[in-house]
Amino acid sequence: MSLFEQPMVENAGSADKDALLAALRALLPNEAVLWEEEDLRPYECDGLSAYRRLPWLVVLPSTIEQVQAVMRLCHDRHVPVVARGAGTGLSGGALPHEHGVLLSLAKFNSILAIDVMNRTARVQPGVRNLAISQAVAPHGLYYAPDPSSQIACTIGGNVAENSGGVHCLKYGLTVHNVLKLKILTAEGELLTLGSEALDAPGYDLLALFHGSEGMLGVIIEVTVKLLPLPERAQVVLAAFDDVVKAGAAVGEIIAAGIIPAGLEMMDRLAIKAAEDFVHAGYPLDAEAILLCEVDGTNEEVSEHILRIHDILQSCGAVEVRTARDEHERMMLWKGRKAAFPAVGRLAPDYYCMDGTIPRRHLPAVLQRIGELSREYALPVANVFHAGDGNLHPLILYDANQPGELKRTEEFGGKILELCVAVGGTITGEHGVGMEKIDQMCVQFAPAELQQFHALKAAFDPAGLLNPGKAVPTLRRCAEFGAMHVHRGQLPFPELERF
Amino acid sequence: MTPASVYGEFANDRFVRMLADQTQQLQAQVGDAFARAAPLCIVGGGTKTFLGRSTKGEPLDITTHRGIVHYQPTELVITARAGTPLSEIEAVLDEHQQILAFEPPHFGGGATLGGTIACGLSGPRRAYAGAARDFVLGTTLINGRGEVLHFGGEVMKNVAGYDVSRLMSGAMGTLGVMLEVSLKVLPRPSHELTLAQVSTATAAIAQMNQWAGRPLPVSATCFVDGVLYVRLSGAASAVASAHRQLGGEIVDDAADFWARVREQRHRFFAEATVLWRVSVPPATPSLALAGDCLLEWGAALRWLNTAADAATVRKLAEQAGGHASVWRGDASNEPFHPLSPALLVVQQRVKQAFDPKGIFNRGRMYAEL
Ligand SMILES: Cc1cc2nc3c(=O)[nH]c(=O)nc-3n(C[C@H](O)[C@H](O)[C@H](O)COP(=O)(O)OP(=O)(O)OC[C@H]3O[C@@H](n4cnc5c(N)ncnc54)[C@H](O)[C@@H]3O)c2cc1C
Numbered sequence: 001m002s003l004f005e006q007p008m009v010e011n012a013g014s015a016d017k018d019a020l021l022a023a024l025r026a027l028l029p030n031e032a033v034l035w036e037e038e039d040l041r042p043y044e045c046d047g048l049s050a051y052r053r054l055p056w057l058v059v060l061p062s063t064i065e066q067v068q069a070v071m072r073l074c075h076d077r078h079v080p081v082v083a084r085g086a087g088t089g090l091s092g093g094a095l096p097h098e099h100g101v102l103l104s105l106a107k108f109n110s111i112l113a114i115d116v117m118n119r120t121a122r123v124q125p126g127v128r129n130l131a132i133s134q135a136v137a138p139h140g141l142y143y144a145p146d147p148s149s150q151i152a153c154t155i156g157g158n159v160a161e162n163s164g165g166v167h168c169l170k171y172g173l174t175v176h177n178v179l180k181l182k183i184l185t186a187e188g189e190l191l192t193l194g195s196e197a198l199d200a201p202g203y204d205l206l207a208l209f210h211g212s213e214g215m216l217g218v219i220i221e222v223t224v225k226l227l228p229l230p231e232r233a234q235v236v237l238a239a240f241d242d243v244v245k246a247g248a249a250v251g252e253i254i255a256a257g258i259i260p261a262g263l264e265m266m267d268r269l270a271i272k273a274a275e276d277f278v279h280a281g282y283p284l285d286a287e288a289i290l291l292c293e294v295d296g297t298n299e300e301v302s303e304h305i306l307r308i309h310d311i312l313q314s315c316g317a318v319e320v321r322t323a324r325d326e327h328e329r330m331m332l333w334k335g336r337k338a339a340f341p342a343v344g345r346l347a348p349d350y351y352c353m354d355g356t357i358p359r360r361h362l363p364a365v366l367q368r369i370g371e372l373s374r375e376y377a378l379p380v381a382n383v384f385h386a387g388d389g390n391l392h393p394l395i396l397y398d399a400n401q402p403g404e405l406k407r408t409e410e411f412g413g414k415i416l417e418l419c420v421a422v423g424g425t426i427t428g429e430h431g432v433g434m435e436k437i438d439q440m441c442v443q444f445a446p447a448e449l450q451q452f453h454a455l456k457a458a459f460d461p462a463g464l465l466n467p468g469k470a471v472p473t474l475r476r477c478a479e480f481g482a483m484h485v486h487r488g489q490l491p492f493p494e495l496e497r498f
Numbered sequence: 499m500t501p502a503s504v505y506g507e508f509a510n511d512r513f514v515r516m517l518a519d520q521t522q523q524l525q526a527q528v529g530d531a532f533a534r535a536a537p538l539c540i541v542g543g544g545t546k547t548f549l550g551r552s553t554k555g556e557p558l559d560i561t562t563h564r565g566i567v568h569y570q571p572t573e574l575v576i577t578a579r580a581g582t583p584l585s586e587i588e589a590v591l592d593e594h595q596q597i598l599a600f601e602p603p604h605f606g607g608g609a610t611l612g613g614t615i616a617c618g619l620s621g622p623r624r625a626y627a628g629a630a631r632d633f634v635l636g637t638t639l640i641n642g643r644g645e646v647l648h649f650g651g652e653v654m655k656n657v658a659g660y661d662v663s664r665l666m667s668g669a670m671g672t673l674g675v676m677l678e679v680s681l682k683v684l685p686r687p688s689h690e691l692t693l694a695q696v697s698t699a700t701a702a703i704a705q706m707n708q709w710a711g712r713p714l715p716v717s718a719t720c721f722v723d724g725v726l727y728v729r730l731s732g733a734a735s736a737v738a739s740a741h742r743q744l745g746g747e748i749v750d751d752a753a754d755f756w757a758r759v760r761e762q763r764h765r766f767f768a769e770a771t772v773l774w775r776v777s778v779p780p781a782t783p784s785l786a787l788a789g790d791c792l793l794e795w796g797a798a799l800r801w802l803n804t805a806a807d808a809a810t811v812r813k814l815a816e817q818a819g820g821h822a823s824v825w826r827g828d829a830s831n832e833p834f835h836p837l838s839p840a841l842l843v844v845q846q847r848v849k850q851a852f853d854p855k856g857i858f859n860r861g862r863m864y865a866e867l
Binding site: 115116117118119120139140141161162164168169172173175176185189190191192195196197198199200201202203204205207208210211212215216228229230231251254255257258259296297298299300302303304356357358359360385388389390423424425426427428429430431432436440443444445447448451452454455456457458459470471 | 570571572573574575595618624625628629631632641645646647648649651652653654655656657658659660661662664665667668669673684685686688707710711712713714715732733734735736738739740777778779780781795798799819820821823834835836837838840841842844845847848849850851852863864
C-alpha cells in the first residue's frame with residue numbers, strides 16, 4: 001500500500017498551525033511542545049520503519065489535566081491526535097498524522113500503587129512492560145504478558161494493541177490481565193472502565209479498549225492483575241528434521257491435556273540467525289526447533305516434563321533436551337526473544353508479518369510461504385507462537401534495491417490473505433495500524449467495517465483519534481478490493497467501480 | 499460417530515443449507531422489526547428471565563437455531579449456534595476430556611450458549627481461570643439493522659478490528675442477536691480435590707487472598723456456614739502436594755457441593771429473601787452489613803442475604819471499589835449498579851451504534867439502554 005493514499009480527516013490541515021502551537025505552548029511547559037523538524041524526526045515512525053511521516057507537532061504532557069487540555073484544544077480546532085507509547089509497534093499504529101498532534105505518553109512513567117493483598121498494580125500508561133514485573137518481584141508477584149519487546153514497550157501501547165507474549169498460551173493476552181483503565185475521550189472526558197473487582201456494571205468497554213489502537217480514546221492509567229511467580233519453570237528444547245513433524249508435535253502436546261506456559265517454534269533460518277547472534281546453544285542442523293516451557297509447582301513441572309519428553313520423542317524429534325539450569329533456560333529463551341533483531345542482521349531490512357491460523361493448517365501454510373518466497377525471490381525466516389498458531393514470517397529485503405520494498409509488501413499481503421483463507425486472521429498481536437489496512441478488506445465484509453466505523457463514532461464522532469488507521473473506508477476497499485473476492489461474493493457490489 | 503465429527507469440518511450440504519435458512523428467518527424477523535421500530539425480546543431457554551430488568555417485545559426465539567458447528571479438540575476451540583443447550587456442549591467437551599473453564603451456571607435445564615454468554619455468567623473457577631468473556635474468541639450476530647456480521651474467529655489471538663465478540667458478553671442481548679459463538683476450551687484437570695476447614699468470614703477472606711498470592715493449584719474457593727472450602731485442580735502430584743500444605747478435611751461429595759453453589763441450589767440461596775451480588779476487590783474486609791453471606795471467587799464475589807436498604811449496600815460496595823446488584827427478591831430497586839452519567843452516555847452511544855432504533859431487549863439491563 002502507499003502511504004499517500006491515507007484518507008485525511010475532513011478539514012484537517014485547515015487549522016492554523018502557528019495559532020495551534022501558541023495555544024499548546026500556553027497550556028504546557030516549554031519543553032513539552034516540539035515543533036522544530038530535528039525534534040520531530042525521532043517521532044516520524046514506529047517499529048515499522050518502512051512507513052515514515054513527520055508530525056505537525058509533538059506534545060509531551062506529564063499530567064492528566066495537561067492531556068485533557070490538549071485533547072479539548074485539538075477537539076475544538078478539529079486537529080487529529082495520534083497517541084504514542086514507546087513506538088515499538090510493528091504496524092504503523094503510532095505513525096504520525098502530517099496535520100496532527102503526536103501525543104507522547106513517555107512522561108507518564110510512574111508506578112502509582114502496588115496492592116500486594118489484592119495483587120494489582122496501578123500504573124501510568126508510559127510505564128514499560130518489564131518495569132512492572134521488576135517492581136513487584138520482591139512480593140513474589142509478576143505481570144504475565146511478556147512481549148519480546150518488553151524492555152521497551154509501554155503498558156499503554158500493550159493495551160492499545162492487546163499484546164501477547166511467549167507466555168500467553170497459558171496466561172492470556174493483555175485483555176486477560178488488565179482490570180481497570182482510565183481513559184480520556186477525544187473530547188477530553190475522563191472515564192473509568194472496568195474496576196478493581198472482577199467485573200463492572202454495563203457493557204464491557206474494558207475489553208473493547210484492548211486492541212483499539214488509539215482509535216477510541218487515550219489510555220491514561222492502567223490497573224493490572226499480578227500473579228504469583230511460579231514455583232518452578234522448566235524449558236525443553238526439541239529439534240526436528242522436518243517442520244511438519246514439529247507442527248504435529250505441538251498438537252500432540254495439547255491433545256495430551258497439557259497447556260505449556262510457552263510453546264514456540266523457529267525454522268532453520270531463524271535458528272541460525274539467533275544462534276549466530278546470542279549463542280543460545282541451538283542445534284544448527286535442525287529444520288525446526290520447539291521450545292516448550294512448563295511452569296507450576298515443583299511436582300507438576302517434573303510430571304509434565306517427563307510426559308512432554310515422551311511425546312516429543314514419539315513425534316520424531318531428533319534431539320530432546322531439558323535446560324540443566326536457570327542459566328541454560330534463560331539462554332534458550334534469549335535466542336527466541338532476540339529472534340527479530342537476529343534475523344535483522346541477515347539483510348539490510350526485514351518485514352515482520354503477524355497472521356494467526358488454526359494450528360492444524362500449519363504444514364500447508366508453511367509450504368505455501370516457502371513457494372511464495374521462491375516466487376518473489378525473497379528469503380523468509382519463520383518464528384511462531386506455535387501454541388496459539390500465531391506466525392511471524394520475517395521477510396528479508398533491501399529497501400535500497402528499487403522495487404524490493406514493494407515486492408516485499410505484496411508478498412506479505414499474500415501471506416496475510418493465505419491466513420484468512422485457512423480460517424485465520426491478518427493480525428494476531430501487532431495490530432492493523434497503517435500496514436494491514438488493505439487486508440482488512442479481505443477479512444471483513446462492508447457491513448462489518450461499517451459496524452466498526454459506527455462503534456468508533458460512538459467514542460470519537462469527529463474522527464480525530466488516529467485517523468485513517470485500523471479500519472479502512474469502504475471506498476478504499478473498493479479501490480483495493482477490485483482484485484479480491486470476499487467469501488465467494490463479488491466485493492462491494494453497492495459501490496461504484498473505479 | 500461423535501457429534502464433534504458429525505458437525506465438524508465435513509458438515510454435509512443439508513446441514514449447511516438448514517443453517518442458512520434459519521439465519522435468514524431470524525434476519526428477516528429482525529429486518530422487519532427494524533423497519534417498524536418494533537421492540538424484540540430475544541428468547542433462549544428462559545432460564546435467566548429472573549436476572550436484571552424485564553423487557554417487552556415480540557419474542558425472537560433462538561432455541562431452534564442450535565447445533566455444534568465446529569469442534570476440533572486439539573485446537574482448543576468450539577463453535578456452536580447460540581441456541582445450543584449448554585448441557586449438549588458440555589457433554590461433547592466431556593467426551594474429549596475438555597471443559598468450559600469459566601464453569602458457567604445453567605440456572606435450569608434449558609440454558610443455551612447464547613443466553614450464557616449474553617448474561618456473561620461464570621462459575622466457581624472464575625477467579626482462577628477467567629470469566630465467560632475471557633474465553634469468547636468470535637461471534638456471528640445480527641445487529642439492529644438486520645445485518646449478519648462476523649467478528650473474531652476460531653483462533654486464540656486476533657486483533658483485527660475492534661473486539662466486538664467480547665463486548666457481546668454481558669450485554670444481555672441489547673446490542674445484537676448472537677447466532678454463533680466460538681469459545682476457547684481447556685483440558686479437564688486430571689485431578690481434583692476439595693478441602694474444608696472451619697473458619698470465620700474475616701479469616702476466610704484473609705486465607706483466600708494469601709492462597710491466591712502463592713503458586714498453588716487452587717481452582718475454586720467458597721466460604722459459607724462457617725466453613726471455608728477450597729478446590730485444587732491439576733496434575734496428581736501438584737494436587738497432593740498442595741493438599742499437604744493446606745491441610746483440611748477432604749470433602750466427599752465435592753462435585754455436588756460446587757454444583758449447588760454454582761446453580762444457587764445451596765441452602766444459603768434458598769433461604770435468602772433479598773439476594774445481593776456484591777463484587778469487590780478480593781481483599782476488601784467484611785462489609786459492615788447485617789445478614790448472612792456466602793463468599794466465592796477468592797472473596798471477590800460476595801452474596802449477601804441482607805435487609806439493608808439498597809443505597810447503603812451500594813455505597814459500601816462503591817467505597818470498596820466495587821459494585822452491587824440486586825440478584826433477586828427486591829423488585830423495587832434497579833437490579834444493576836447505576837452507571838456514572840458520563841459512562842452512561844458512552845454506553846448509550848455504543849447501543850446506538852449497534853441498534854439504532856433500540857429494538858433489542860429494550861431496558862433489559864438499564865432503562866436507558
Ligand atoms: C523487537 C520487537 C519485538 C516485539 N515483540 C512483540 C511480541 O512478542 N508480542 C506483541 O504483541 N508485540 C510485539 N512487538 C510489537 C510492540 O512492541 C507492541 O505492539 C507494543 O504493545 C507496542 O507498545 P508501544 O508502547 O511501543 O506502543 P506504540 O508503538 O507507541 O503504539 C502502538 C499503538 O498504540 C497506540 N497507543 C500507544 N499508547 C497509547 C495510549 N496511552 N493510549 C491510547 N493509544 C495508545 C498508538 O496510537 C498505536 O496505535 C514487538 C516489537 C518489536 C520491535
